[in-house]
Amino acid sequence: MNIDFFFNPKSIAIIGASPAPGKLSNVIIESLKRIGFPGKIYPVNPKYQFIDDLKCYSSCTDIKDDIDLAVIAVPASIVPEALKDARGKVKGAIIVSGGFKESGVDGRGLEDKIKRIVQNNGIRVMGPNCMGIYDTISRVDTFFIPADRIGRPKKGGISILSQSGSFAATIMDEMAAEGIGVARVVSFGNRVDVGESDCLDFLADDEETKVVALYLESVDDGLRFVEAASRCIKKKPVVAVKVGKREAGVYAARSHTGAMTGRYEIYRAAFRKAGIVEVEGYEGLRDACRALNIYRPARGKRVLIVTDGGGMGASLADSCEELGLEVAGLSEDLKRLLSSDLPSYCTVGNPIDLTGSVTDDWYVTALTEGLKDGFDMAIATVLWGPPQLTEGLINKLSAVIKGQDKPVIICTPGGEFAKRMNRAFEEKGIPVFTTPESAARAAAVLANARGK
Amino acid sequence: MNIDFFFNPKSIAIIGASPAPGKLSNVIIESLKRIGFPGKIYPVNPKYQFIDDLKCYSSCTDIKDDIDLAVIAVPASIVPEALKDARGKVKGAIIVSGGFKESGVDGRGLEDKIKRIVQNNGIRVMGPNCMGIYDTISRVDTFFIPADRIGRPKKGGISILSQSGSFAATIMDEMAAEGIGVARVVSFGNRVDVGESDCLDFLADDEETKVVALYLESVDDGLRFVEAASRCIKKKPVVAVKVGKREAGVYAARSHTGAMTGRYEIYRAAFRKAGIVEVEGYEGLRDACRALNIYRPARGKRVLIVTDGGGMGASLADSCEELGLEVAGLSEDLKRLLSSDLPSYCTVGNPIDLTGSVTDDWYVTALTEGLKDGFDMAIATVLWGPPQLTEGLINKLSAVIKGQDKPVIICTPGGEFAKRMNRAFEEKGIPVFTTPESAARAAAVLANARGK
Numbered sequence: 001m002n003i004d005f006f007f008n009p010k011s012i013a014i015i016g017a018s019p020a021p022g023k024l025s026n027v028i029i030e031s032l033k034r035i036g037f038p039g040k041i042y043p044v045n046p047k048y049q050f051i052d053d054l055k056c057y058s059s060c061t062d063i064k065d066d067i068d069l070a071v072i073a074v075p076a077s078i079v080p081e082a083l084k085d086a087r088g089k090v091k092g093a094i095i096v097s098g099g100f101k102e103s104g105v106d107g108r109g110l111e112d113k114i115k116r117i118v119q120n121n122g123i124r125v126m127g128p129n130c131m132g133i134y135d136t137i138s139r140v141d142t143f144f145i146p147a148d149r150i151g152r153p154k155k156g157g158i159s160i161l162s163q164s165g166s167f168a169a170t171i172m173d174e175m176a177a178e179g180i181g182v183a184r185v186v187s188f189g190n191r192v193d194v195g196e197s198d199c200l201d202f203l204a205d206d207e208e209t210k211v212v213a214l215y216l217e218s219v220d221d222g223l224r225f226v227e228a229a230s231r232c233i234k235k236k237p238v239v240a241v242k243v244g245k246r247e248a249g250v251y252a253a254r255s256h257t258g259a260m261t262g263r264y265e266i267y268r269a270a271f272r273k274a275g276i277v278e279v280e281g282y283e284g285l286r287d288a289c290r291a292l293n294i295y296r297p298a299r300g301k302r303v304l305i306v307t308d309g310g311g312m313g314a315s316l317a318d319s320c321e322e323l324g325l326e327v328a329g330l331s332e333d334l335k336r337l338l339s340s341d342l343p344s345y346c347t348v349g350n351p352i353d354l355t356g357s358v359t360d361d362w363y364v365t366a367l368t369e370g371l372k373d374g375f376d377m378a379i380a381t382v383l384w385g386p387p388q389l390t391e392g393l394i395n396k397l398s399a400v401i402k403g404q405d406k407p408v409i410i411c412t413p414g415g416e417f418a419k420r421m422n423r424a425f426e427e428k429g430i431p432v433f434t435t436p437e438s439a440a441r442a443a444a445v446l447a448n449a450r451g452k
Numbered sequence: 453m454n455i456d457f458f459f460n461p462k463s464i465a466i467i468g469a470s471p472a473p474g475k476l477s478n479v480i481i482e483s484l485k486r487i488g489f490p491g492k493i494y495p496v497n498p499k500y501q502f503i504d505d506l507k508c509y510s511s512c513t514d515i516k517d518d519i520d521l522a523v524i525a526v527p528a529s530i531v532p533e534a535l536k537d538a539r540g541k542v543k544g545a546i547i548v549s550g551g552f553k554e555s556g557v558d559g560r561g562l563e564d565k566i567k568r569i570v571q572n573n574g575i576r577v578m579g580p581n582c583m584g585i586y587d588t589i590s591r592v593d594t595f596f597i598p599a600d601r602i603g604r605p606k607k608g609g610i611s612i613l614s615q616s617g618s619f620a621a622t623i624m625d626e627m628a629a630e631g632i633g634v635a636r637v638v639s640f641g642n643r644v645d646v647g648e649s650d651c652l653d654f655l656a657d658d659e660e661t662k663v664v665a666l667y668l669e670s671v672d673d674g675l676r677f678v679e680a681a682s683r684c685i686k687k688k689p690v691v692a693v694k695v696g697k698r699e700a701g702v703y704a705a706r707s708h709t710g711a712m713t714g715r716y717e718i719y720r721a722a723f724r725k726a727g728i729v730e731v732e733g734y735e736g737l738r739d740a741c742r743a744l745n746i747y748r749p750a751r752g753k754r755v756l757i758v759t760d761g762g763g764m765g766a767s768l769a770d771s772c773e774e775l776g777l778e779v780a781g782l783s784e785d786l787k788r789l790l791s792s793d794l795p796s797y798c799t800v801g802n803p804i805d806l807t808g809s810v811t812d813d814w815y816v817t818a819l820t821e822g823l824k825d826g827f828d829m830a831i832a833t834v835l836w837g838p839p840q841l842t843e844g845l846i847n848k849l850s851a852v853i854k855g856q857d858k859p860v861i862i863c864t865p866g867g868e869f870a871k872r873m874n875r876a877f878e879e880k881g882i883p884v885f886t887t888p889e890s891a892a893r894a895a896a897v898l899a900n901a902r903g904k
Contacts, residue, residue, distance in 0.1 A: 022839055098807065102762070103797035145837040151867040164763020166808070166835050170865050177867030215763060243766045245774070281767050282865060283889045310554070311616020311667060314695045315733050322697070345555040355550065356618070383618050385597040387474055413622050413734060415603040415629030437735045 003124055003198050005091040007184055007206070008138050009068035010039045013060060013090065015082050016074035017043030019051045024096065024144040025073040029054070031141040035152070038139060040065060060089045068092065070123075071132065071142050076100060079128065080113050087121040092194075094142055095127035101190050102129050115192045124198075130189025131165035134172065137183055137208045143169060156181015157210030158289055161199050163217045164243075165189060171213075171286060179426065180293045183208040195220040200228035204235055211292040213285055214240035214276070222270060229274035237297055237449035239277045239288040242267045277448045284441055287433065291442035294431045295407035297449035300376040301326045305351035306366045307381040308358040308389070312436060313351035316381055316411065319440035325447055327351075334373040341365050356386045360393040367400050367408065377407040377446055379439050384417050394421065398428040407446050411439035455576055455650050457543040459636060459658070460590050461520035462491045465512060465542065467534050468526035469495030471503045476548065476596040477525040481506070483593040487604070490591060492517060512541045520544065522575075523584065523594050528552060531580065532565050539573040544646075546594055547579035553642050554581050567644045576650075582641025583617035586624065589635055589660045595621060608633015609662030610741050613651045616695075617641060619667045623738060631878065632745045635660040647672040652680035656687055663744040665737055666692035666728070674722060681726035689749055689901035691729045691740040694719045729900045736893055739885065743894035746883045747859035749901035752828040753778045757803035758818045759833040760810040760841070764888060765803035768833055768863065771892035777899055779803075786825040793817050808838045812845040819852050819860065829859040829898055831891050836869050846873065850880040859898050863891035 012032065018025045025043075029051065032041055042065070043051040046058035057063050060070065070090040072082050076099030086093060100111040111128065118125050126132060132142030136155035143150065143165075150169045153176040162168035165187040172185055183206070186199050197220055203209045212232060219225040232238055245264040271278045279288050303325045307313035317327045327350050330338070338348045342362055347353035352370065354362045363380060371378055380397065382389070401408045410425050410432045412418045422432040433439035464484065470477045477495075481503065484493055494517070495503040498510035509515050512522065522542040524534050528551030538545060552563040563580065570577050578584060584594030588607035595602065595617075602621045605628040614620035617639040624637055635658070638651050649672055655661045664684060671677040684690055697716040723730045731740050755777045759765035769779045779802050782790070790800045794814055799805035804822065806814045815832060823830055832849065834841070853860045862877050862884045864870045874884040885891040 027839075099797055102799075107797075146839065149839070149869050150837045151869075162763070164761070164766070166761025166837065167763035167767065169837050170761070170764060170835055173867035173870065174865060175867075177871070217763070217766065241767070243763065243770055245770045281771055281887070281889045282764070283887045286887070309616070309618025309622065311614070311619035311669070311695065312622060312734070314616070314669065315619065315693070318695055318697045319733055345551055345559075347554075383622055385602045385618065385621050387479075387598065387601070413626060415625035415627075417601050417603075418625065419629070435733070435735045435738070437733045 001198070003092065003194060003202055005068040006126065006133060006194070007135060007202060009140060011042065011065050011067050011069070012037065012039060012140070013042040013044050013063065013067045013070040015044045015060070015070055015072045015086070017045045017048070017051050017056060019048060027144045027146055028071055028073065028142050031143065031147070034147065035139045035141045042067065060086045063089065069094065071096060073097060076107065076110055076128070079110070080117055083114065083117050083121065083123065086123055090123050092124045092126070094130065094132040095125060096130060096132055096142060096144060098129045100128045111190060111192060118193050125193040126186070127189045128192065131169060131187035134182070134185040136181070145169060151176030154179070154181040156183060156293065157208070158182045158213060158293055159184040159203050159206070159209040159211070160213045161186050161188070161196050162215035163188060163191070164215055167215045167282070171282070171289070174286060175289060178290070180289060191220060197221060197224045197228040200232050204228070204232035210236055212236060212238040213289055214238065215285065216240055216242050217244045226270050226274045229276055233275040233450050237277065237292055239279050239285065239292070239445060239449065240271060241279050241281060241285045275450045277445055279441070279445060283438065287438045287441040288445040290431050290433070291409065291445050292449065294429060295446055298376040298407050298446040301447040302328045302374065302376045303443050304370045304375040304378040305381065306354065306363065306370065306378060307351050308354045308356060308386050309381065309383040310347070310353045312381050312383060312413070313353055316379060316436035316440060317351055319437050320443060323440050323444035325440070325444055331373050334369060337369055338366065357388065358386045359388045360390055360396050363393060364396050364400055367397070371404055371406050375406070377409070377443060379409045379411055379443055381411040381436065381439070384412070384414060384421060391421070391424065394424045394428060398430060401430060409433060409439050409442055411436055453650070455544065455646060455654055457520040458578065458585060458646070459587060459654060461592060463494065463517050463519050463521070464489065464491060464592070465494040465496050465515065465519045465522040467496045467512070467522055467524045467538070469497045469500070469503050469508060471500060479596045479598055480523055480525065480594050483595065483599070486599065487591045487593045494519065512538045515541065521546065523548060525549060528559065528562055528580070531562070532569055535566065535569050535573065535575065538575055542575050544576045544578070546582065546584035547577060548582060548584055548594060548596060550581045552580045563642060563644060570645050577645040578638070579641045580644065583621060583639035586634070586637040588633065597621060603628030606631070606633040608635060608745065609660070610634045610665060610745055611636040611655050611658070611661040611663070612665045613638050613640070613648050614667035615640060615643070615669045616667055619734070623734070623741070626738060627741065630742070632741060643672060649673060649676045649680040652684045656680070656684035662688055664688060664690040665741055666690065667737065668692055668694050669696045678722050678726045681728055685727040685902050689729065689744055691731050691737065691744070691897060691901065692723060693731050693733060693737045727902045729897055731893070731897060735890065739890045739893040740897040742883050742885070743861065743897050744901065746881060747898055750828040750859050750898040753899040754780045754826065754828045755895050756822045756827040756830040757833065758806065758815065758822065758830060759803050760806045760808060760838050761833065761835040762799070762805045764833050764835060764865070765805055768831060768888035768892060769803055771889045772895060775892050775896035777892070777896055780827070783825050786821060789821055790818065809840065810838045811840045812842055812848050815845060816848050816852055819849070823856055823858050827858070829861070829895060831861045831863055831895055833863040833888065833891070836864065836866060836873055843873070843876065846876045846880060850882060853882060861885060861891050861894055863888055
């Protein structure tokens with residue numbers, strides 16, 4: 001069923017709107033103004049006539065317009081009434097209020113009540129206990145945390161679906177700081193109605209979304225989820241982290257969004273069936289977003305490693321193999337070529353070790369020739385100690401990377417100097433990873449991802 | 453056998469000293485001056501009379517003094533001669549030159565030659581193909597990379613032993629940027645003589661060293677290694693990363709320091725026997741250093757998780773259990789206590805979820821009471837979105853942490869605001885981790901480490 005109005009609303013009502021700065025509903029009004037929501041904003045609260053410069057309505061029924069989206073920000077006990085008031089007027093509602101299934105017996109009763117209302121009154125509902133939508137395309141922002149605490153990413157191609165609001169907000173914040181852009185971010189919380197499958201259906205056809213990242217504690221309907229994900233993956237990569245794998249996680253997830261998390265193995269099988277790339281935890285999802293923000297999936301699992309520090313290369317090779325990548329040997333032709341182009345003390349294997357005597361041009365030679373040799377992608381572990389490496393390497397590598405169509409990941413752990421160089425790489429649009437393990441995780445995502 | 457003179461030299465000869473800035477031997481002289489080496493420095497090179505303001509000698513035999521430590525920085529082919537020249541004059545030598553076993557057949561022959569010389573002339577040798585020693589206690593620095601490229605950590609309690617120079621240099625650089633101090637760092641390279649077991653023997657009795665971190669591709673002598681490590685662990689924690697676990701890693705490690713890396717399972721068993729905490733890769737060793745820089749090992753594996761974001765708590769609980777930690781439930785007494793002290797919508801379990809309504813004081817209550825409940829350590833996952841959290845939390849948590857003797861790890865992923873708060877925590881001497889996975893890795897190290 002179509003839920004486009006969540007992602008393209010012409011009008012938004014804020015139910016329980018307050019003029020008090022810092023109040024959840026007030027933060028949302030401010031956020032909508034800041035992001036430049038182009039439609040109409042209707043505050044609803046019988047206590048007020050105006051909220052800031054906006055006319056305030058005592059009830060949804062007083063609004064003449066049809067309302068695409070209502071944000072319900074009233075205490076849990078009043079939510080059923082608010083939903084009834086919105087009936088016939090509102091297409092979709094986001095219930096940001098908490099105090100439902102996640103908070104014990106009383107809340108569970110209240111949530112069941114909402115579910116019954118939703119089944120009958122024709123409004124599609126996100127939440128409760130969620131942060132709703134941050135959308136750089138339609139310019140909607142219901143994440144009720146001020147932007148000085150949690151940064152908002154710029155416009156980009158990644159869409160995030162998350163059962164957990166804090167997980168979504170935190171990864172958004174980190175992406176904002178790193179300059180990675182998003183299309184739509186959805187925190188759907190307790191999921192009385194709209195969940196990951198509805199959203200996947202929408203995102204599959206959404207041209208703004210190039211990549212989908214999922215945080216799941218459970219799924220609403222296994223079969224529907226696999227269908228929706230499979231359809232989505234025909235068009236774009238989908239990565240997912242499943243939380244609540246073991247005893248403690250299961251317990252935490254249950255009390256969190258009230259979700260019963262099923263046996264992990266079943267999820268794994270479903271992910272595999274749908275073609276979803278499963279990643280591990282927050283680090284895994286973050287690294288996947290960094291990589292897929294720039295690169296399309298690789299053609300296969302053969303990875304070339306080029307380094308100027310043997311130990312770091314060896315450590316990276318370990319990580320790659322552990323994640324199922326193939327650190328395949330070089331062809332005899334390539335070995336011959338590199339042996340004649342590089343000094344004899346370089347190791348012409350995989351990793352190619354250019355040693356501490358490395359120059360900028362050796363990296364260019366190794367990567368250019370190496371990538372012609374049947375590898376699907378490369379990781380260049382650049383340690384900046386070697387004195388003949390110059391900042392010019394950044395432009396030179398950037399030209400190599402842009403001159404061909406295989407992903408090249410830069411891995412540069414270290415301190416001040418390395419961090420400065422990393423920023424320079426990132427300014428060229430090249431993703432940088434600061435540990436061998438994160439570079440390997442990113443490469444594994446590119447190897448396993450499907451979609452255009 | 454005693455190798456103390458490597459770590460407490462009164463005099464250092466630089467064999468192959470050059471006045472040319474940027475030359476390896478010149479960087480070492482500059483580094484020794486910069487770090488304030490308090491002993492005598494003797495440049496040796498028949499071509500020069502002075503190098504900067506230091507008198508230069510044509511041979512070791514021309515130096516009247518006895519030499520505790522010689523740094524040999526001449527081309528590989530001349531190293532045998534340099535060793536012979538040093539005979540009877542020098543106690544220990546660090547051969548920083550490359551071009552030996554790691555670089556093919558010729559180099560292997562040369563390395564065998566060095567080995568035979570070393571067996572007969574009474575000089576203990578580190579290297580070849582190594583960076584030698586960075587020592588904040590004796591103020592020695594033979595790492596021949598300028599400090600503007602690779603930062604030098606301040607004085608501290610961690611000592612690092614590494615077969616790989618680049619691995620040691622990179623982790624040093626990162627520690628310098630993070631303000632983590634080291635005692636002694638040794639890169640011993642191809643290990644014709646002095647290796648990890650000799651160094652472990654020294655570090656076991658070294659009062660400046662509180663923690664030992666090892667990077668190994670192989671060990672020199674399995675039995676001796678287990679003995680030395682076991683003795684060391686009676687006094688201080690030892691953590692190790694083993695590189696060359698699988699096919700690709702083995703290949704890379706072999707060509708790197710010429711080490712034949714044995715079957716990984718044998719290493720694992722040896723680590724376990726000795727009581728070494730094995731960590732995974734660069735991330736693992738870095739996180740272990742961060743944690744052990746501040747905290748002594750925990751008494752056991754029971755970890756309490758406190759969070760204000762359910763999803764992040766659930767993800768952390770998963771990671772902890774995966775690493776063998778026990779995310780044990782709360783006692784009935786504690787549940788009763790917290791249920792009366794915290795609002796009903798908080799989840800009083802493990803994790804304790806304080807929700808987005810959290811205040812600074814709820815964190816104080818949860819941690820203070822929680823740590824009395826038989827837990828061995830705690831992880832506080834602080835997400836800074838909740839509007840009622842203030843910067844005052846840092847002082848309050850710092851007081852809680854310092855008021856008891858169990859490790860408390862702070863986990864705060866996120867963007868600009870979170871990073872600023874992290875620096876404030878670190879200024880209080882509290883270790884901060886920016887992903888749930890790194891916090892879990894740190895906690896696992898504290899749980900598994902032995903030693904005072």
